[in-house]
Amino acid sequence: MLILSAAGYSARIAPDAGGTIAALNWEAPDGTVLPLLHAPAELAPQTQTPNKFGAWAMLPFANRAFDSLVDDGHTRFSVPSNNPAGTIHGFGWQSAWRVEEQSAGHTVLVHRRSAGPDPYRYLARQEIRLGADGLIVTLTLTNEADQALPFGMGLHPWFPCAADTRLRMAATGALIFGDQFRATGTQAFADGGPYAGNPVFATGTETAWSFLGWDGTARIETPSTGLAITLSASETLRYPVVWAPAGVDFLCAEPQSHAAGAPSEQIVREASPLARLQPGETLAGWVRIAAEAI
Structure with a gap:
């Protein structure tokens, strides 16, 4: 397990278990240490x-490839x-990720897929950096196959969610889900969507x-803990999934390069196709998670 620390942020990272950021904490101005990610102490990363x-x-690819x-x-x-x-x-x-670089508040993890029953051959790099502006995760994905492929x-991220947690984010539309989150169509929003007004996140x-x-x-505010979390992402990761099952103490807000089901569903790829990378081409994007006392 890698331990990173800088500018009041600290993180635990498990390279051997999917390069998972197992925990992320922030020390508030009053000295209180607050979790920015849902990370129960009894759970260990697994694959x-x-x-x-x-x-x-x-x-x-992100989310589901049906069938x-x-x-x-x-x-x-x-x-x-x-x-x-x-x-x-x-x-x-x-997959296990190899540690390529490491310092007190920074690491670079690498995962290469060079074999398998499908044509995917790629090099993935995950740069994780802590600083005054929060946690920044930069992902790069390079096609190492000998043919063009969709990537x-x-x-x-899994964020803590309490009874008074509010989510604010705006979008122009969304998929319409059928059974098992399989899209049946798309819908447009005239008002920014269900979270544009900063509602309490219903659990x-x-x-x-x-x-x-x-x-x-996106902004996640929990007045009872005095914490606000700002989630931001690059233009290449502007198709987020927001998900939580009933009755839990977390919410997921997942920046993605395509909408859910795009790998397999024509109706989704028409709205947000995967990136078709030629051999040697790279897809890149970043996500930032930052804390603020409220």
């Missing part, structure tokens, strides 16, 4: 099922199944959104 805590990279199928309209192939619905969140979260990526029922046209900034 059998997606970890429901911390933050971890999704690649070479374990990747199809961008040009290339169609199967990938190994790791979920009852097919394949979820790609391969990075189930996508994202970061999957009584399951929440599931895959947004289109996000402006790149």
Whole structure:
């Protein structure tokens, strides 16, 4: 486990378990140490099922490839199944990442896929940096196959959520989900969507959104703990998923390069296709998580 610390932020990182950021804390001006990620002490990172805590990279595609199928309209192939619905969140979260660089508040992790039953061959780098502006995770994904392939990526943070937690974010539209989060269409928002007005995040029922046209900034405020978290992302990661099952103490806001289901669903890729990378081409993006006392 790597320990990073800088500018009042500290993080625990598990390179061998998907390069997972297992915990992220911030020391408030009054000396209180507050968790910025949902990270129960009794849970350790593992690679059998997606970890429901911390933050971890999704690649070479994010969210679901239904029926374990990747199809961008040009290339169609199967990938190994790791979920009852097919394949979820790609391969990075189930892989060991090599530590390429490390200092007190900075590390670079590398994951290369050079074999497998599908054509995906790639080099992924995850740069994690702590500083006065918070945690910044920069992801790069380079196609090392000998053919053009569809790629996508994202970061999957799990944020603490209390009864008074509010979420503020704006988007121009979203997918319409059917069974098992399979999209049946898209919808447009005239008012910025369900969280534009900074509502309390409802945890009584399951929440599931895959947004289109996000402006790149979200704010999570919890007055009872005196903490506000700002999540921001690069222009390449502007299709966030917001999800939480009923009755939990976390919420997920996941910046992605494409909407949920784009690897396999034509209706989704028409709204947000994967990036078709030629051999040697790279997809890159960053996510920032910063704390503020309120």
